[in-house]
Amino acid sequence: MTQPANHGAQADQHLPGKGSMTQLYSVVPVTDRAAALEWFAVFFGRPADEVVGSEALWQISETAWVVVDEHAERAGHALLTLGVEGLDEILAHLVAHGVAHQPVETYDNGVRHVVVLDPDGNRLSLAEAPAG
Numbered sequence: 001m002t003q004p005a006n007h008g009a010q011a012d013q014h015l016p017g018k019g020s021m022t023q024l025y026s027v028v029p030v031t032d033r034a035a036a037l038e039w040f041a042v043f044f045g046r047p048a049d050e051v052v053g054s055e056a057l058w059q060i061s062e063t064a065w066v067v068v069d070e071h072a073e074r075a076g077h078a079l080l081t082l083g084v085e086g087l088d089e090i091l092a093h094l095v096a097h098g099v100a101h102q103p104v105e106t107y108d109n110g111v112r113h114v115v116v117l118d119p120d121g122n123r124l125s126l127a128e129a130p131a132g
Contacts, residue, residue, distance in 0.1 A: 024064040025057075028078040028122050029071035036068050039118055042097045076121035087112055087128035 030036035037056055041047045048056035048068070056068045060082060084090055091101060094116065102115040110130030115123055 022063060025067050026065070026078075026080055027055075027067045027069060027071075028080065028118070028124075029074035029076075030068055030118070030120050030122070031070065031072045031075045032119075033068070033070040035119060036070075039099070040066075040068050042099055043094065043116070043118070043124065045093060078122035078124075080123070081113075081125040081127055084126045084128050087114070087126060090126060 028036075028040075033054065033056075037048065040056070040058065044058045044060075044066075046058075049059045050057045054069055058066045058068075060066055066080065066082075087104070091104070091114065094101060099116065102117075104112055104114045106112050112128045112130075113125060115125050117123060
């Protein structure tokens with residue numbers, strides 16, 4: 001029997017007898033690495049924080065990274081949701097730099113959500129929790 005998820009509490013990071021999971025690396029596959037690095041530099045408002053081999057990494061929190069790497073056969077299939085603060089300012093920055101986005105939705109719980117597609121069609125969602 002499956003137990004319901006406890007979304008109100010922090011997930012237990014320890015796996016019984018297996019250690020713990022402490023970091024998240026989400027890979028966004030692209031067809032053209034050079035073009036993607038330019039686009040993601042606009043998206044994140046800065047160049048990659050680190051480059052390891054062919055991977056460009058943007059650190060979005062102490063333990064979470066977005067990794068961009070060229071994998072043409074997988075490009076366009078990434079689905080990421082990034083929690084943000086200052087959604088309107090972020091969207092204004094993107095639009096000012098030629099990056100379009102879909103309409104902003106507001107969910108019943110007050111979360112504002114918007115989808116931004118990279119040039120390969122990878123879906124990068126931004127979600128802002130209500131103030132308070």
